[in-house]
Amino acid sequence: MRMGEAWDGNRRDLDAAFTRDYSIVKIENLSVYRGSYTALRDVSFELKSGTNVAVVGPNGAGKSTLVQAILGLIPRSSGRVEIMGRPLEKLGRLRSHLGYIPQTFLFDRTFPISVGEVVGLGWQQREPFSLSRIQRFPWQSNPEKETAVMSALRRVDALHLRHRAVGVLSGGQLKRVLLAYCLVMSRQLLILDEALAGVDVQGEADFYTLLNELKTEQNWTVLQVSHDLNMVSRHCDRVICLNQTLVCSGAPDIALAPQNLLATYGPAFAHYHHDH
Numbered sequence: 323m324r325m326g327e328a329w330d331g332n333r334r335d336l337d338a339a340f341t342r343d344y345s346i347v348k349i350e351n352l353s354v355y356r357g358s359y360t361a362l363r364d365v366s367f368e369l370k371s372g373t374n375v376a377v378v379g380p381n382g383a384g385k386s387t388l389v390q391a392i393l394g395l396i397p398r399s400s401g402r403v404e405i406m407g408r409p410l411e412k413l414g415r416l417r418s419h420l421g422y423i424p425q426t427f428l429f430d431r432t433f434p435i436s437v438g439e440v441v442g443l444g445w446q447q448r449e450p451f452s453l454s455r456i457q458r459f460p461w462q463s464n465p466e467k468e469t470a471v472m473s474a475l476r477r478v479d480a481l482h483l484r485h486r487a488v489g490v491l492s493g494g495q496l497k498r499v500l501l502a503y504c505l506v507m508s509r510q511l512l513i514l515d516e517a518l519a520g521v522d523v524q525g526e527a528d529f530y531t532l533l534n535e536l537k538t539e540q541n542w543t544v545l546q547v548s549h550d551l552n553m554v555s556r557h558c559d560r561v562i563c564l565n566q567t568l569v570c571s572g573a574p575d576i577a578l579a580p581q582n583l584l585a586t587y588g589p590a591f592a593h594y595h596h597d598h
């Protein structure tokens with residue numbers, strides 16, 4: 323049973339998504355202009371259910387642009403994005419099955435909201451169209467939600483932070499809390515955009531281990547932008563090398579082979595590789 327199992331009118335789509343080799347994301351000929359600049363050109367790939375896929379590439383390669391286009395946060399110039407078998411524009415309530423942890427999570431650190439309350443924001447009722455007691459009196463406590471929040475925080479080893487103000491958390495603690503926010507409801511796809519930037523080496527390794535455990539338990543498909551090729555090669559199933567266009571993709575030992583890294587990062591990589 324997946325944590326935070328949710329009611330959804332699109333049950334058939336979800337059942338399909340639980341089976342292996344189901345296509346969670348399908349990108350066809352995606353191009354994105356940012357102003358007059360072509361940030362992404364003619365990118366196509368598919369993500370299968372239950373895989374942990376990294377997007378790597380140099381600064382300005384279009385990695386965040388790709389993630390934002392998949393989430394529908396920025397417009398596409400051309401091409402098609404399908405999520406769970408549906409065009410992005412027709413995702414409807416299935417959108418709640420996407421979890422996203424951005425590169426930077428900017429908020430007012432003096433805002434008085436606790437960790438438990440933040441995670442609770444990710445929880446939704448099972449029957450959204452019925453006027454339940456909770457919807458009529460949203461300030462009243464909801465035992466189902468409390469249980470879901472506690473079990474998500476426990477799973478990311480952050481239950482002890484539950485009553486702490488979110489503004490006082492360290493970078494690593496905040497990332498765990500955001501992961502709990504994603505975990506409190508059933509999700510299919512988790513997108514992380516350099517989510518571990520600024521987290522120390524041990525924290526990063528622990529987070530990757532936790533992410534892979536959750537991927538197996540929850541059958542999450544994970545798409546993560548990362549600059550840490552070492553972590554990527556150890557923890558991801560597939561790697562997509564991007565530099566404005568898709569340079570290559572495949573298992574880490576193939577995609578991260580020196581000739582592919584040279585094609586992705588250019589001569590600067592050759593110097594780096596030589597010096598280390």
Ligand SMILES: Nc1ncnc2c1ncn2[C@@H]1O[C@H](COP(=O)(O)OP(=O)(O)OP(=O)(O)O)[C@@H](O)[C@H]1O
Nearest residue numbers: 356357359361379380381382383384385386387388
């Ligand atoms: N809002 C914007 N307006 C105009 N150009 C932008 C905008 N955002 C990004 N760009 C440009 O699009 C290109 C791709 O940027 P993007 O942030 O997707 O790269 P990235 O691979 O995520 O880089 P990094 O590794 O540095 O985070 C860059 O040349 C960037 O300058």
